[in-house]
Amino acid sequence: MKSVSSERGCALVTGGGRGIGAQIALTLSAAGWPVAVGYRSDRQKSEEVVTAIQRRGNVAVAAPGDLSDPDVVEKVFAALEERFGRVAVLVNNAGIRADGISTGLSDDDWESVMATNVSAAFWTSRQALPSMIRARHGRIINVSSFVAERAIAGIANYAASKAALSGLTRAMAIEVARRGVTVNAVAPGLVATDLTQDLSHFSKSVERGVPMQRPADLTEIADGVRFLASDAASYITGHTLAIDGGLSAMAFSVN
Secondary structure, three states: OOOOOOOOOEEEEOOOOOHHHHHHHHHHHHOOOOEEEEEOOOHHHHHHHHHHHHHOOOOEEEEEOOOOOHHHHHHHHHHHHHHHOOEEEEEEOOOOOOOEOHHHOOHHHHHHHHHHHHHHHHHHHHHHHHHHHHHOOEEEEEEOOHHHOOOOOOEHHHHHHHHHHHHHHHHHHHHHHHHOEEEEEEEEOOEOOOOOOOOOOHHHHHHHHOOOOOOEOHHHHHHHHHHHHOHHHOOOOOOEEEEOOOHHHOOOOOO
8 A cells, every 4th residue: 555644644424335425535536635535424425435545556545433422523633633633634424314394394303413514524524624724725625516506395404504514615615715724515416326316207307407508427427526635726615616517506497
């Protein structure tokens, strides 16, 4: 495996065991970052991603833990800092859905989505920022969604969580802009992942709602993250990059 510089640090990808997160982990690894693959429950999938990275001769470790618990966040970061020096790139990708019309959403449906999609991103960012500020370099990239701006019925909790994540991105970006740290987000459109495979209307939504008339490939989302993590994006902060095939640009379909 390649040697690890404690000065450079590592990249932590939360929810890195499958879908978008797994591809982000693979892509950041190919860009030269040691990668920590964060996961809460799916150990097997996460270790498969770690193994795939290691087989390419790159550095990767699994980083288990429920990051909606701030005490767990501290422990995860302590372990990564001991090995890599610091978390230099943080990708807050972990997310869940619990769909339902607002009047039928349970308290748990609301709280669990907000805890995973928003609170965990806040806890991890808050933990990562001090070492980033000391190094005068860091990248935080939050995975939002097109529904932060254009919601559909039945996902009030999910849409609210992604809108909150976009607001968190802007506020944190302003706070640390003078310290060499950037905070940005990517907002995928319709992507074929585990979160969407059970949606019967997915193919029709792609056909009618996306000007490019195809879903995003996982690599296209991961490439956006890689760009925002790179030196080429050093003057971009507080921005949400839409990767949606034109979905957010279109008012409505006339077909």
